[in-house]
Amino acid sequence: MKSAVETLNPTRVRLTVEVPFEELKPSLDAAYKKINQQVSLPGFRKGKVPARVIDQRFGRGAVLEEAVNDALPKFYTEAVNEGELNPLGQPEVDITELKDGELLTFTAEVDVRPALEIPDYSGIEVTVDAVEVTDEDVEKSVEQLRERFATTTPVERAAAEGDIVTVDLEAKVDGEVLEDGVAKGVDYTIGSGQLLDGIDEAVTGLAAGGTATFTSELKGGSAEGKEAEVKVDVTAVKSRELPALDDEFAQLASEFDTLEELRADSRERLARMKKFDQATQAQEKVLEELLKLVEVPMPEKLLEDEINTRKHNLEHHQLGQMGLTLEKYLELQGKSAEEFDAELKEQAEKGIRTQFVLDEIVNKEKLSVGQDELTEHLMRRAQTSGMSPDQFAQAVVEQGQVPMLVGEVARGKALATVVEAATVKDSNGEVVNLDEEDETEAAAETVEAAEETKEA
Known part of the structure; x- marks a missing residue:
């Protein structure tokens, strides 16, 4: 086998490969064997049909095609190794000449990893944020831990910011209740901004049993992005109580004593x-x-x-x-x-x-x-x-x-x-x-x- 490499650009090459026909013999033998296993001819045992009969009945071209398809990956890989190439992806292969008994010639175009010059990088300088932990950062972290240990208590009064309200919701668009616009028993913390725009104002001041309506743009569902009239019924109001910031809390929330x-x-x-x-x-x-x-x-x-x-x-x-x-x-x-x-x-x-x-x-x-x-x-x-x-x-x-x-x-x-x-x-x-x-x-x-x- 002979191969030559032509550089088309810094990232693409064309390989031209010439294969003497005798080097195709293992693939030809494999092709005859494969076809033998797939056909049945009267007068011959399965797998024992002579090559000349296969050529007569199915054509030498079919055998050559099978042999070439089998051999191409091997010869392509040999050419890549010979050219010391680093191919990227699959090649585009074109058989340019196939002379039975003489020669197989094909080309393969493929992207290759470009040769790079790495300069001295020791002169690189960058600036990053300083590591500074403020008292405010620490208190915010402790407060987040404190929030996790908050308790809730039902109250018989009007809801205020920070309270948890249990609500039933019903959304209408153009006067029609949406199929996916009804929700019951939803817990919502007033002021969290995690539900619908306008709900905070609607439920603030309502006690259990109170009702309000408000208009809001829907953020999901079948009518996403549309203005809806939302009815909200408050079924319960609960206050959130945070534990006192003391040594007892530290012992409750962590492995520390103070x-x-x-x-x-x-x-x-x-x-x-x-x-x-x-x-x-x-x-x-x-x-x-x-x-x-x-x-x-x-x-x-x-x-x-x-x-x-x-x-x-x-x-x-x-x-x-x-x-x-x-x-x-x-x-x-x-x-x-x-x-x-x-x-x-x-x-x-x-x-x-x-x-x-x-x-x-x-x-x-x-x-x-x-x-x-x-x-x-x-x-x-x-x-x-x-x-x-x-x-x-x-x-x-x-x-x-x-x-x-x-x-x-x-x-x-x-x-x-x-x-x-x-x-x-x-x-x-x-x-x-x-x-x-x-x-x-x-x-x-x-x-x-x-x-x-x-x-x-």
């Missing part, structure tokens, strides 16, 4: 969260700066496939689960179809460029992935998927996605390497030394977010 210990723990936890957020911010900003340094030719077919996949996932997975069409989603987002397509293209390009650049750094820095690192990544991915680690691991193996996970970990390590070489300062001008564990985990999440075949 309120001060609870506050100190909240401060530490908030600091850890903000530190991780800081690491994530550093990764994102360093990645942006890194991508500015590298010129990445974009394979058109790969980009087209990536855009289509992201759009399909958005339409048929996420939006489908929410009961939204793409048109309704764009309406809610306040975007035109043209703006959406432009954003999707930009996201897809960034994902491809991120993968190419970080893969090049993996090779340049000779980064490898250990079993412990892969296991840790698998556990984290299992958490976000809602599956158990065993289930997720089984699915990954069955779908042949282990190399994909290894690539994710390696690219996360590549980004962490770049961040280590960069200068990261906080908004106070202080140099930030990122925690290694936070840095590694944040890098993996940043890479996944950039490369994600868009589901959101």
Whole structure:
């Protein structure tokens, strides 16, 4: 076999492959054997029909076609390896010559991973938010915990802000009660803004047994977006009582004996969260700066496939689960179809460029992935998927996605390497030394977010 590579552009090549006919013999033998198993001819036992009879009855062309289809993947792979190419996607194959007994010639056009020059990235500088936990942050955290331990008590008085009212609702559009416009026994906290616009004003001041009507734009259902006349009947009013902020509350809500210990723990936890957020911010900003340094030719077919996949996932997975069409989603987002397509293209390009650049750094820095690192990544991915680690691991193996996970970990390590070489300062001008564990985990999440075949 002989092959030649013609570079069509930085991301696409054409392979021309010549195969001497004798190298087709294993595939020809396999073709005759396959046809033998599929046909029955009088006078011959099944599987024992001679080749010359198969040629006479079914035509030599049918045998050649079967043999060539069987052999093409093997010769294409040999040509790719010989040319030291990194193909992306499936090739477009064209058989240019087939001389029985002499020669097979074919061409294969395919996108390839472009050669990239990675410049010195140690000069990258980024600024991130300083880690600051205020007393207000701590009190807000403690107050949220306090809310979880609130108790409710029925009261015989008019409802006020903060009370919980139990209501029956009936919505009419153009004087007709909607089939899906009736709800009974709904608990609503006045002032939460979690139901219909106008309901707070309608129920404030009503005691159990009170009724009011108000007009509101429906946020869902069969008449979504339409103005409806809503009747609300209050069937019960309950006051919410928060526990006193004291040591007894700390003992009730946590493992701590005193309120001060609870506050100190909240401060530490908030600091850890903000530190991780800081690491994530550093990764994102360093990645942006890194991508500015590298010129990445974009394979058109790969980009087209990536855009289509992201759009399909958005339409048929996420939006489908929410009961939204793409048109309704764009309406809610306040975007035109043209703006959406432009954003999707930009996201897809960034994902491809991120993968190419970080893969090049993996090779340049000779980064490898250990079993412990892969296991840790698998556990984290299992958490976000809602599956158990065993289930997720089984699915990954069955779908042949282990190399994909290894690539994710390696690219996360590549980004962490770049961040280590960069200068990261906080908004106070202080140099930030990122925690290694936070840095590694944040890098993996940043890479996944950039490369994600868009589901959101």
